[in-house]
Amino acid sequence: MIYLIGFMGSGKTTVANELSKKIHLPYIEMDESIEKNCGMSIKEMFKTHGETFFRDKETEFLKSLTNKAIVSTGGGVVLREENREYLKNGLSIYLKAEWKTIVERLTSDTDRPLWKGDEKEKKQRFEDRLKLYREAANEVVSVDWKTPEEIADEIWARLK
Numbered sequence: 186m187i188y189l190i191g192f193m194g195s196g197k198t199t200v201a202n203e204l205s206k207k208i209h210l211p212y213i214e215m216d217e218s219i220e221k222n223c224g225m226s227i228k229e230m231f232k233t234h235g236e237t238f239f240r241d242k243e244t245e246f247l248k249s250l251t252n253k254a255i256v257s258t259g260g261g262v263v264l265r266e267e268n269r270e271y272l273k274n275g276l277s278i279y280l281k282a283e284w285k286t287i288v289e290r291l292t293s294d295t296d297r298p299l300w301k302g303d304e305k306e307k308k309q310r311f312e313d314r315l316k317l318y319r320e321a322a323n324e325v326v327s328v329d330w331k332t333p334e335e336i337a338d339e340i341w342a343r344l345k
């Protein structure tokens with residue numbers, strides 16, 4: 186299993202799609218699968234059932250995958266230690282982005298319930314998570330200033 190991990194906006198969804206075309210492996214979008222299983226958007230899920238409900242679904246879904254695939258995770262998958270250990274047992278690739286890159290990409294986003302609050306709150310969440318991504322990663326790829334295709338090529342080169 187190849188897992189893409191990283192903060193919201195680092196490009197996990199975009200790059201997983203690109204990589205999947207390149208290496209002919211199925212691509213699984215965790216957020217989208219959870220939304221389908223639960224019959225509601227993540228935004229709605231946070232609002233009606235709360236974050237813990239979503240995190241439970243996330244861990245459950247992560248551990249249910251069996252066939253080899255490229256898995257685009259949600260940015261908060263690393264919050265639980267059991268998930269970090271699980272990811273590290275597969276091949277987890279951390280898409281590392283600078284804060285500036287994240288802000289540029291998510292300025293107008295309204296779908297991510299945890300992309301909220303003022304700049305200080307968002308940046309704090311970003312900084313608090315950096316060590317968790319490092320802890321869960323087998324490989325680190327910088328994504329700033331690169332196209333999704335260049336990033337997919339770089340990942341592919343490391344997998345060979």
Ligand SMILES: Nc1ncnc2c1ncn2[C@@H]1O[C@H](COP(=O)(O)OP(=O)(O)O)[C@@H](O)[C@H]1O
Nearest residue numbers: 192193194195196197198199200290331332333
């Ligand atoms: N390498 C890139 N260069 C420019 N824009 C990108 C790149 N990767 C992703 N994006 C854009 O950034 C936003 C967030 O990307 P997304 O793949 O949804 O990130 P994630 O799944 O990590 O939250 C999207 O609008 C996407 O088109």
Ligand SMILES: O=C(O)C1=C[C@@H](OP(=O)(O)O)[C@@H](O)[C@H](O)C1
Nearest residue numbers: 192193194259260261297298299
């Ligand atoms: O960072 C997070 O806690 C989250 C990231 C989202 O996925 P992306 O990283 O694809 O935006 C999604 O799973 C949910 O909104 C929570």
Ligand SMILES: [Mg+2]
Nearest residue numbers: 197198257258
């Ligand atoms: Mg995503």
